[in-house]
Amino acid sequence: xxxxxxxxxxxxxxxxQICSRCRMCELICTFHHHGVGNPYRSRIRVVAxxxxxxxxxxxxxxxxxxxxxxxxTGAMHRPQPDSMVIVNPDVCIxxxxxxxxxxxxxxxxxxxxxxxxxxxxxxxxxxCVKYCPAEVLKLSGSSQFSKxxxxxxxxxxxxxxxxxxxxxx
Amino acid sequence: xxxxxxxxAGRILYVDLTDGTIDNRPxxxxxxxxxxxxxxxxxxxxxxxxxxxxxxxxxxxxxxIASGALNGLPMPSASRLVTATKSPMTGxxxxxxxxxxxxxxxxxxxxxxxVVRGASKEPVYLFIKDGQAELRPAQHLWGCKVHxxxxxxxxxxxxxxxxxxVIGPAGExxxxxACVVTDKESVGGRCGxxxxxxxKRLKAIAVRGTRDVKIADPPxxxxxxxxxxxxxxxxxxxxxxxxxxxxxxxxxRQTLGIWGAKNFQSGIVEGGEKISGEVFRKKFLxxxxxxxxxxxxxxRYSAITAGDSPFYTKGPEYESIHALxxxxxxxxxxxxxxxxxxxxxxxxxxxxxxxxxAMAMELFERGLLKRDQTDGQELTFGNGEAxxxxxxxxxxxxxxxxxxxxxxxxxxEKLNAEYYAIHVxxxxxxxxxxxxxxxxxxxxxxxTRGACHLRGNPYIDEFIKPEEAEAYFGTAAVSDINxxxxxxxxxxxxxxxxxxxxxxxxxxxxWYRSRDFSMLVKRGLDMVAEAYQAATGIPMTSREMxxxxxxxxxxxxxxxxxxxxGRAADYPPERFFREPLPTGPAKGAVLNREHYDRLLNDYxxxxxxxxxxxxxxxxxxxELGLASDEIQ
Numbered sequence: 001x002x003x004x005x006x007x008x009x010x011x012x013x014x015x016x017q018i019c020s021r022c023r024m025c026e027l028i029c030t031f032h033h034h035g036v037g038n039p040y041r042s043r044i045r046v047v048a049x050x051x052x053x054x055x056x057x058x059x060x061x062x063x064x065x066x067x068x069x070x071x072x073t074g075a076m077h078r079p080q081p082d083s084m085v086i087v088n089p090d091v092c093i094x095x096x097x098x099x100x101x102x103x104x105x106x107x108x109x110x111x112x113x114x115x116x117x118x119x120x121x122x123x124x125x126x127x128c129v130k131y132c133p134a135e136v137l138k139l140s141g142s143s144q145f146s147k148x149x150x151x152x153x154x155x156x157x158x159x160x161x162x163x164x165x166x167x168x169x
Numbered sequence: 170x171x172x173x174x175x176x177x178a179g180r181i182l183y184v185d186l187t188d189g190t191i192d193n194r195p196x197x198x199x200x201x202x203x204x205x206x207x208x209x210x211x212x213x214x215x216x217x218x219x220x221x222x223x224x225x226x227x228x229x230x231x232x233x234i235a236s237g238a239l240n241g242l243p244m245p246s247a248s249r250l251v252t253a254t255k256s257p258m259t260g261x262x263x264x265x266x267x268x269x270x271x272x273x274x275x276x277x278x279x280x281x282x283x284v285v286r287g288a289s290k291e292p293v294y295l296f297i298k299d300g301q302a303e304l305r306p307a308q309h310l311w312g313c314k315v316h317x318x319x320x321x322x323x324x325x326x327x328x329x330x331x332x333x334x335v336i337g338p339a340g341e342x343x344x345x346x347a348c349v350v351t352d353k354e355s356v357g358g359r360c361g362x363x364x365x366x367x368x369k370r371l372k373a374i375a376v377r378g379t380r381d382v383k384i385a386d387p388p389x390x391x392x393x394x395x396x397x398x399x400x401x402x403x404x405x406x407x408x409x410x411x412x413x414x415x416x417x418x419x420x421x422r423q424t425l426g427i428w429g430a431k432n433f434q435s436g437i438v439e440g441g442e443k444i445s446g447e448v449f450r451k452k453f454l455x456x457x458x459x460x461x462x463x464x465x466x467x468x469r470y471s472a473i474t475a476g477d478s479p480f481y482t483k484g485p486e487y488e489s490i491h492a493l494x495x496x497x498x499x500x501x502x503x504x505x506x507x508x509x510x511x512x513x514x515x516x517x518x519x520x521x522x523x524x525x526x527a528m529a530m531e532l533f534e535r536g537l538l539k540r541d542q543t544d545g546q547e548l549t550f551g552n553g554e555a556x557x558x559x560x561x562x563x564x565x566x567x568x569x570x571x572x573x574x575x576x577x578x579x580x581x582e583k584l585n586a587e588y589y590a591i592h593v594x595x596x597x598x599x600x601x602x603x604x605x606x607x608x609x610x611x612x613x614x615x616x617t618r619g620a621c622h623l624r625g626n627p628y629i630d631e632f633i634k635p636e637e638a639e640a641y642f643g644t645a646a647v648s649d650i651n652x653x654x655x656x657x658x659x660x661x662x663x664x665x666x667x668x669x670x671x672x673x674x675x676x677x678x679x680w681y682r683s684r685d686f687s688m689l690v691k692r693g694l695d696m697v698a699e700a701y702q703a704a705t706g707i708p709m710t711s712r713e714m715x716x717x718x719x720x721x722x723x724x725x726x727x728x729x730x731x732x733x734x735g736r737a738a739d740y741p742p743e744r745f746f747r748e749p750l751p752t753g754p755a756k757g758a759v760l761n762r763e764h765y766d767r768l769l770n771d772y773x774x775x776x777x778x779x780x781x782x783x784x785x786x787x788x789x790x791x792e793l794g795l796a797s798d799e800i801q
Contacts, residue, residue, distance in 0.1 A: 015456060016411060020466045022459030023270070027243035031391070036381035037242040038277060040330070051481055052455040052470045111379050131243075133464040 003082050005061040006044070006119065006126055007145045009138045012152045019136050021046055021054040025128035032127040034112075041110060043119040044128050044137075056128075056137060059106040059119040061085060067098035067107055067118070076116065086120045089113065174385035174706035176238050177201060178276045181210075182302055184295060186369050187228055187287030191302050196281050202707055203794065206238035208671035209721045210282050211253035211264055216724050218286070221731045225257040225361070226343065226368040228288035234275070234334070234374065235283075237674015240461075241276035241382035242390070242704055245397050246679035248272060248460035250351065251671060252334075256360040257345050258521070258576055259595035259619045262728040263360030266623070268460035268468070271351040271376065272674055274332040278378025285371060292341075294373040296326060299380060307372035311341060314514045319353045322375050331377045337516025339564045340367035344574040346521035350513060354468075354483030355460070358518040359596060360618055385706030393700040397679075400692050401464060406682035410467035411457060415487035416446030422491075426753030427602040430495045431550050432527040433591050433744060436602055437753035440500040444490055448502050458483065465678050471506060482510040488599060492523030497530055497556050504553035508560055515564035524597035525573040526559050528580060528589055537586055544568040591742045593620035594734060604745050605758040608656050611768050615660070615739045617725035626663035626681050626689075630656065633686040641686075653764055657771025665718035666693050672717060673697055720793045723785055726778070727795075736783050739769060 011017035023046050026039035034041060044058035065085050067076045075092035078085050094114040098107045107118045119126075121139065129137045138145075171179035172195065183192040204213045211233035223229045232254040239247040250272035256263025275283070279300040292307040305325075310318050318335040332352055340347035340363030347363030350356050366372075384390050401407055409417040419441065422428045426436035438444070449469065458468035472481045485493075489509040499505060512519035526548075532538040533548040540547070544562070546555045546569075562570025572580060577597055581590030591598050596619025603610035608627035616624035630638075630650050638647035638655065641662065646654035670680040670693070683689050690711075698714040701707065729738070741760060749759035773780045777789030790796070 015454065016466075018456050020457050020459040020463075020468075022461065022463045022466065024243065024459075024462050024464070027462055031243045031384070031387070034381070035387035036383050037273070038379070038381045039273075040277065040379045041381070052472070112381070133459065133466060 003061050003063070003084075004121070004139055004141050005084070006058050006121070006129060007138050007140055008056050009136055009145070009148055011136075013155070017134055017136055019046060019054045019056055020134055021048060022133060024131050024133060025056055025137060028127045028131045032122055033117075041108075041112065041117065043106070043108075043117055057104055057106065058128075059085065060104055062103075066101035066103065070097045070101040072097065084119065084121045087116045087118060089115045092116050171383070172198060173201070173383075175383035176242070176385070176701070176705035177206075178236075178241075178279050178281050178380070178382065180280050180300070182280045182283045182297065184283065184285050184302070184304070185287045186285065186289040186293065186304070186371060189289075189304055191304070193300070193302070201281075203717070204721060205669075205672035205701070205717050206240075206281065207235050207249070207251045207674050208253070208264055208266075208668065209717065210235040211251050212262060212721055212724045212728065214282070214284055215253060215255065215262055216728045218284070219255045221733075223255060225255045225260065225365055228286075228369065230255050230365055230368075232285040232362065232365055232369070233282060234285070236272040236275045236281050237672060238701060239704060240674035241273040242384060243394060243462055244673075244675065244700060244704075245394065245401065246460070246463045246465060246676040247674050248462060249671070249674045249676055250275075250355075250357065252349050252357045252362045254360070254362055254365045256595070256618070257343075257364050258359075258361045258578070260732055261594055261617070261619060261734055262725050263362065263618050265348065265357035265359045265362055266671060267349070267351060267355045267357035268463075268676060269332075269351045269355030270461050271332045271334055271355070273461050274376050274378055276378070276382045277380050278376050279380050283374065285366075285369065288369040289371065292370045292372050294322060294375060295371065297374070297376045297378075298326075299378055310372050312338060314338060315350045315516050316353050316514060318373060322373055326375055326377060328377055331375050333373055333375045335373040335516070336363040336366045336371075337514060337564070339515040339517035339574075340364055341372075342564065342566045342574070343367045344517050344563055344566065345576045345579070346518040347516055348518045350516055354458075354513075356513060356518075358520060359621070361518075363516050384704050386703045389703035390700065393696060393703055397692065397696055397700070398464060400688060400696070401679055404682055405684070406678070407465050410465050410678055413446035413450055414457070414467045414469040416449050416469070416485060416490055418487040419445045419490055422495075422601055424754065425605065426750065426755035426758075427605050428495045429491065429598070429602040431498050432496055432524075432531040432589065433598070433602060434531065434748075435752060436605075436750040436755045436758070438495050438498065438500065441495075443500045444494045444502050444505060446487075449485060449490070449506070452502060453506055455481070460676065463676065463679075465676070467678060473503060473506060480507075480510050482506065482513060484513070485509045488520050491600065492520040493556065496523050496527035497552075498527075498550040499553045499556055500551070501553050504557065508553075508556055511557065511560045515560070517564060520599045521576050521597050522560060522563055522573075523556075524577050524591065525563070525575075525580060526556055528577045528591070529559075529569075529573060531589055532584060532586055537584065542569060588743055591744060593741065594738050596620045598742065602750065602755070602758075603741065604750055604760055605755045607653065607760065607764055607768055608660055610741050610745065610760055610765065611657070611660050611772060612664075614741050615664075615769070615772060617722065617729060623677060624664055624667065625660050626667055627660055629659055629663060629686060629689075632684040637686045641690075653768055653771075655771075657768050657773070658775035661772055661775040665715060665722055668718035668721050669693060669697060669714060672721065673701070716793065720795065723789070723793055723795060726783065726785065730782075730784060736769070736781065739783065740765070
C-alpha cells in the first residue's frame with residue numbers, strides 16, 4: 001500500500017474539469033473538522049495566481065517529512081509506515097516549527113486553538129474530494145497520478161505525431 | 170458576545186462618513202428573526218432610515234451592505250451579497266445582488282451588515298478586520314479603475330486574502346447607474362449603488378476575517394447540504410449553465426424571438442448566431458468559475474490575449490450580450506466582450522449603459538438626435554466603435570456621454586422622447602422582451618426595484634401540473650400558459666418565494682431552476698427552512714419562512730408607496746402596448762391593456778393590496794407583523 005494523498009487532477013480534455021475557485025473544499029474541510037464555517041481554518045486552500053490559475057494546495061505526505069523531523073514533541077507523527085502524517089493536538093505545543101519546515105505551506109496554526117492543523121484525510125474519506133463540484137481532487141497514490149499524467153501526455157503525442165513516411169498516426 | 174447559536178455573526182457596523190464615527194452594534198434578535206438577512210435587512214433598514222424627502226445623492230441617503238443568513242457556511246451556492254440604497258435611477262428602493270466572496274468574508278470579519286450614512290469631505294475607504302473597522306484616506310485611489318483600485322487596496326492591507334468592494338471612475342463621477350465591484354469580478358450592477366457611494370466619496374470597503382461562523386446543529390446541517398446537492402444535481406439548467414454560463418440563454422431568446430433587439434424594436438438579432446453562448450465559449454473562455462461554495466459554476470472567465478490591449482475579464486453574462494449586443498444590435502463578439510470589460514473597469518452597469526446607447530441609436534436613426542449632439546458620432550445600430558467610444562465618455566461624463574450617463578428615463582425627459590425610453594420606474598427593462606408573455610410583463614413591472622426579471626419567477630405556468638396549480642393557487646388554470654386565471658396569484662407567490670433566496674444569500678440558479686414545481690417548493694421553502702434552523706437554532710417552519718419573504722416584499726412596497734409609486738408605476742413602457750413585434754417567431758406579440766389591467770388587479774388582490782392604490786390593507790399588515798403606521 002503506497003502512501004496516499006490528495007492530488008489536484010485537471011482533465012486536459014475537458015475544460016469544465018478544472019478548479020473554479022469555489023472554495024467548497026475549504027468550507028467543507030473546516031466544517032468536517034470543527035463544525036463551523038471558516039475557510040481560514042481549512043487544511044486545504046485554493047491558491048489564486050490570477051489570469052485564471054487557481055490551484056488547491058494541501059499536504060504532500062512527504063516520505064521524509066520535514067514537519068515530523070522537526071517537531072520537538074512528537075505531536076507530528078505517522079501512525080503507520082504508509083499512513084498520513086497527523087497531529088496529536090494533546091502533545092502539540094503550537095511552536096510553529098512544522099509551519100516553518102513545510103515546503104508547501106500545508107501546515108497552519110489554528111487561529112482558535114493555536115495548535116498545528118494539517119490534512120488528515122478525514123479518516124480515509126476526504127470531504128474535499130467528496131464535495132469538489134469540479135471533481136478535480138482525488139485521493140490516490142503517486143503511481144495512479146503518474147498514470148493519469150502519462151495518459152494526458154500520450155494523447156498529446158498522438159495528436160501531434162503524424163508520420164508522413166509510414167502513414168502511421 | 171454573539172447571542173445567536175449560529176448562522177449570524179451577530180453584529181451590524183454603522184459608519185457615519187460625515188463625522189467619521191464608527192459604531193459596532195449587536196444584531197437584534199427579533200430583527201434577525203423577522204427579516205432573516207440580506208435583502209430583508211437592507212430593505213427594512215432603508216425603510217427606517219431614509220424618509221421620502223431624501224435626495225439619493227444627499228448625505229442623508231443610506232447604503233446598506235448585507236450578507237445573507239447562510240453566507241459563510243458550506244451551503245451550496247450561498248455566496249450572494251446585497252448592496253442597497255435609495256436609487257438615483259428610480260428614487261425607489263434599489264438593491265443589487267452580486268456573487269463572489271465578499272458576503273462570506275464579511276461574516277468571518279464579524280459582521281452581518283454594514284450601514285453607511287453621511288458623506289465624507291475627502292475620498293476614504295473603509296477597512297474591516299476581525300471585528301475592528303477604520304476609515305482610511307483614499308485620495309490616491311480616486312480616479313483609479315476597478316482592477317487598479319483593488320490591487321492597491323489589497324497591497325495596503327498587506328493580506329492577499331482581503332476581499333474588496335470598490336467603485337470605479339463611473340461611481341466617482343456619479344454616473345447614475347454606476348455599480349459596485351467586488352474582487353475585480355463580481356458586479357452588483359443595477360440601481361446605481363456605486364453612484365451613491367461616489368456621492369459619499371467612499372471609494373471602497375475592504376474586508377478580512379478569520380472568525381468562525383457557528384452552526385447550531387452541524388449533523389443536521391450536513392444532511393441539508395447533502396439533500397440540497399441531490400436536488401440540484403442533474404437539473405438541465407445546471408448542466409447548461411456549467412457549459413455555457415448565462416450566455417446559453419442567447420439561443421433561447423432568439424428561438425422564441427424575444428431578444429429585445431434594437432432598443433426593443435425587434436425580437437430577433439440579425440446575425441444572432443455570431444454572438445451565441447457557444448461562440449463566446451469557443452473564442453474566449455479560459456475556464457468556468459464558481460462563486461463561494463458553488464456547485465453550478467456558471468461564471469465565465471474570458472480573455473482576449475492577442476492585439477494591442479489584451480485583457481482578462483469575468484464574463485460575459487447573458488445580460489452583457491443582451492445589453493451590449495442585442496440592444497445596440499452589435500454582433501461582433503469581441504466588441505461585446507471588450508465593452509463588457511470596460512463597463513466593469515469603469516464600474517458601471519452594462520445593462521443601463523447598453524440601454525442608454527441603444528436608445529440614443531434609435532433616436533439618431535429617427536432623426537431625433539443629430540450628429541452635432543452626438544459628438545459627431547454616427548450613432549447607428551450595429552456601430553460597435555460608437556458603443557466603445559461612448560462607454561469611455563459615459564464614465565468620464567464628457568460630451569454626449571454626460572447625458573447618456575443619466576440613463577434612459579432622464580434622456581427621455583431631456584430629449585422629449587419618453588416613448589423610446591424602455592424602463593419601468595426608471596430602471597431599464599433587462600433580460601428579454603415581455604410582449605410575448607403577460608406574466609413576464611407583470612413580473613418586470615411590479616418589481617420593487619424597477620424593471621427586473623429576477624424579482625419573481627413568471628415561468629411556473631410552463632410546467633406546473635394542474636393538481637399542483639389547484640393546491641397552490643386555487644385553480645388548475647394556472648397550468649395553462651394561455652390563461653390569465655390565477656396568474657396574479659402565481660406571480661405574487663413566486664416573488665415571495667424568490668425573495669427568500671436574497672434573504673439567505675443563496676444564488677437564484679441554485680434556487681429556482683427546475684421544471685418541477687414540487688421541487689421548487691421543496692428546495693426553496695422546506696429545505697431552506699431546515700437549513701436556517703440547523704444553522705441558527707431558530708425554529709422556522711416552511712410556512713413562516715414564506716411569510717418572511719412576503720413581509721420583506723411588503724416592506725419594499727411600503728418604501729415605494731411612500732415615494733409616490735402607486736398603481737401607475739406598475740405599468741410597462743407604452744411601446745409594449747402599441748407596437749406588435751414586427752418579425753421572427755414572436756411576430757405580432759403585443760401586450761393587451763385590458764389583460765394587463767386584469768392581471769394587475771388579480772396580483773394586488775392576491776397580495777392583499779388595495780386595487781386602486783396598491784396600499785397593503787390593515788389586515789395584511791397585521792398578518793405580517795408590520796405596523797399600519799408605516800405608510801405615512
